[in-house]
Amino acid sequence: QIQLVQSGAEVKKPGASVKVSCKASGYTFTRYYMQWVRQAPGLGLEWMGIINPTGDTTNYAQQFQGRVTMTRDTSTSTVYMELSSLRSDDTAFYYCARLSGAYSPADYWGQGTLVTVSS
Amino acid sequence: QSALTQPASVSGSPGQSITISCTGTSSDVGGYNYVSWYQHHPGKAPKLMIYDVTKRPSGVSNRFSGSKSGNTASLTISGLQSEDEADYYCTSYTTTSTWVFGGGTKLTVL
Numbered sequence: 507q508i509q510l511v512q513s514g515a516e517v518k519k520p521g522a523s524v525k526v527s528c529k530a531s532g533y534t535f536t537r538y539y540m541q542w543v544r545q546a547p548g549l550g551l552e553w554m555g556i557i558n559p560t561g562d563t564t565n566y567a568q569q570f571q572g573r574v575t576m577t578r579d580t581s582t583s584t585v586y587m588e589l590s591s592l593r594s595d596d597t598a599f600y601y602c603a604r605l606s607g608a609y610s611p612a613d614y615w616g617q618g619t620l621v622t623v624s625s
Numbered sequence: 626q627s628a629l630t631q632p633a634s635v636s637g638s639p640g641q642s643i644t645i646s647c648t649g650t651s652s653d654v655g656g657y658n659y660v661s662w663y664q665h666h667p668g669k670a671p672k673l674m675i676y677d678v679t680k681r682p683s684g685v686s687n688r689f690s691g692s693k694s695g696n697t698a699s700l701t702i703s704g705l706q707s708e709d710e711a712d713y714y715c716t717s718y719t720t721t722s723t724w725v726f727g728g729g730t731k732l733t734v735l
Contacts, residue, residue, distance in 0.1 A: 541724070543671075550628070550729035551663070551671065551714050565722050601670065609718055611661040613682065615670035 508532035510602055510616035517622045523590040526619045528602030535583040536560065539605040541612060542576065542587045546598040554600075556608070557585060592623045629654065629715055629727035636733040642703040645730045647715030648696060653725055655696035659718035662691060662700045664711045665729075671714065675700060702732070710734045 513527040528540065542554040554574060555566035561578040570589070578585045585602055600619045603612035630648040637643040647654065647662075654660055660678045663671035673682050675691035678698060688703045698717070702709055715727040 543726075545667070550712075551665065551716075551726045553716070553724045553726055556724070567723055568721075599668065603671075608722070609657075609659045611673050611676035611682075612663075612671075613673055617670060618668065 508604075508614050510604065510614055512600075512602060512616040512619045515620040515622070517624065518592050520593055520623055520625055522592050522623075523588060524592060524621050525586055525588040526600050526602075526621065528585045528587070528616050530583045530585070530604065533604075535578075536580055537606070539608060539610075540576075540578065540585045541603050541605060542574075542600060543603060543612075544598040544600045546595065549598075552598075554587070556605070558608070589621075592621075594623050597621065597623045627725070629717060629725055631713075631715060631727035631730045633728070634731045634733065636735055637705045638735045639705050639707065641705050642701060643705060643732065644702075645700045645713055645715075645732070647698040647700070647717075647727045649698075649717055649725070650696055652721075653717040653719040654693065654698050654715075656720060657718045658693070660691070660693060660698040661716050662689075663714045663716065664709075665714060666711050674713075705734050707734050 509531045511529045541556040557564045557576040564576050575588045602616040658678045662675040665671040678693045679691045690701045692699050713730045
């Protein structure tokens with residue numbers, strides 16, 4: 507069955523970086539895009555960015571430009587999202603989700619990773 | 626890219642129908658038929674309910690339907706059931722090749 511399994515919860519200090527992983531299984535990894543979405547406490551879903559199937563093209567939401575990097579490792583069927591210069595308002599659940607195309611909906615999602623930024 | 630505009634909350638009694646609106650601009654909702662709706666229980670993975678404005682994934686009840694007029698998309702849930710109580714988010718593809726979400730709507734089944 508199709509699964510996206512994300513890495514565990516993280517606690518980081520302001521100014522640090524965090525790297526969240528998302529390991530895919532049950533489908534052909536290299537045929538699907540992956541996006542990242544987050545939800546801060548009490549707020550709505552926020553789209554962060556997308557990486558194409560081969561990993562050579564990314565597109566990030568303007569508010570994360572310069573702070574976020576998305577990569578993928580085809581040898582392990584894993585996608586990574588690294589967010590730097592963390593602030594307290596980056597505290598959120600972070601989700602990966604796969605898309606069959608750049609215009610397609612996200613049909614399978616990871617379980618979410620809680621990142622807490624606190625001094 | 627500004628978030629799409631959704632009502633903060635809607636409510637209805639079991640068996641009734643409700644509609645959630647999602648208003649954007651010609652750069653997103655109005656410009657593409659790539660609008661999706663997700664059902665979300667906080668802390669859990671969102672569930673795709675509608676995609677490409679009107680299409681329903683396999684396994685989603687036909688009580689859920691989508692439509693669009695101009696810059697506003699809508700999700701209608703008919704025959705409300707208690708299990709429908711959740712947060713609902715619209716999302717649209719945009720002219721900058723990104724996606725944008727609505728602010729979310731909390732559905733309460735009375």
